[in-house]
Amino acid sequence: MAVFEVNHPLVKHKLGLIRQHDISTKDFRELASEIARLLTYEATKDLETEPETITGWNGPVKVERIKGKKITVVPILRAGLGMMDGVLDLIPSARVSVVGLYRNEETLEPVAYYEKFTSNINDRTALILDPMLATGGSLVACINMLKKAGCTSIRGLFLVAVPEGIERVQKEHPDVDIYVASIDEKLNENGYILPGLGDAGDKIFGTK
Ligand SMILES: O=P(O)(O)OC[C@H]1O[C@H](OP(=O)(O)OP(=O)(O)O)[C@H](O)[C@@H]1O
Ligand SMILES: O=c1cc[nH]c(=O)[nH]1
Ligand SMILES: [Mg+2]
Numbered sequence: 001m002a003v004f005e006v007n008h009p010l011v012k013h014k015l016g017l018i019r020q021h022d023i024s025t026k027d028f029r030e031l032a033s034e035i036a037r038l039l040t041y042e043a044t045k046d047l048e049t050e051p052e053t054i055t056g057w058n059g060p061v062k063v064e065r066i067k068g069k070k071i072t073v074v075p076i077l078r079a080g081l082g083m084m085d086g087v088l089d090l091i092p093s094a095r096v097s098v099v100g101l102y103r104n105e106e107t108l109e110p111v112a113y114y115e116k117f118t119s120n121i122n123d124r125t126a127l128i129l130d131p132m133l134a135t136g137g138s139l140v141a142c143i144n145m146l147k148k149a150g151c152t153s154i155r156g157l158f159l160v161a162v163p164e165g166i167e168r169v170q171k172e173h174p175d176v177d178i179y180v181a182s183i184d185e186k187l188n189e190n191g192y193i194l195p196g197l198g199d200a201g202d203k204i205f206g207t208k
Pocket of ligand 2: 079132134191192193194196197198199200201
């Protein structure tokens with residue numbers, strides 16, 4: 001498994017803005033989407049292409065098109081929806097598969113409540129979307145659900161992660177690659193990422 005921390009200046013700048021404590025719902029949403037777009041650019045840079053000849057303005061012209069497995073985007077409800085528009089901006093024809101998970105606030109264990117996958121998920125690369133990778137429990141649960149459905153090619157896109165969550169996923173699912181805008185320091189006693197973003201779901205949905 002490879003972990004890519006995307007150290008692009010635009011990503012760093014936008015992370016600085018999204019960490020602001022009094023950020024509005026509107027700004028948080030816009031920045032989550034913009035960073036997701038930049039992560040998508042990185043997470044798709046090794047997709048294979050194949051040559052094709054099309055008719056251009058002056059006759060035949062050789063172009064390239066993406067070949068191989070098509071993509072399904074997998075937002076983890078709720079907060080993952082905040083990254084979806086940014087990803088679909090770059091991959092507009094991707095199918096969307098949805099996983100509903102919430103973290104029990106006391107045990108920090110993930111609770112699954114919804115699953116709706118695109119057909120033929122075994123023929124697609126899954127791009128899991130979630131702003132936060134904390135203990136890693138939610139990501140491991142989501143990967144388990146995807147693999148059970150037959151998916152064999154999985155990547156995850158996150159705004160912020162911590163080393164312990166990454167290590168857990170590396171151990172349980174060494175075949176899954178992770179793209180993250182920032183690997184932060186640690187979890188606090190309530191399982192929140194420091195310095196982190198706070199509760200990403202609440203910030204995207206305006207529920208606090
Ligand atoms: O790595 P973990 O320790 O599992 O924590 C990360 C999960 O917690 C958050 O979701 P939350 O449970 O707050 O649900 P929400 O998106 O509905 O707010 C976040 O969006 C991740 O899914
Ligand atoms: O810091 C965290 C950890 C889990 N979920 C969040 O929304 N934020
Ligand atoms: Mg939440």
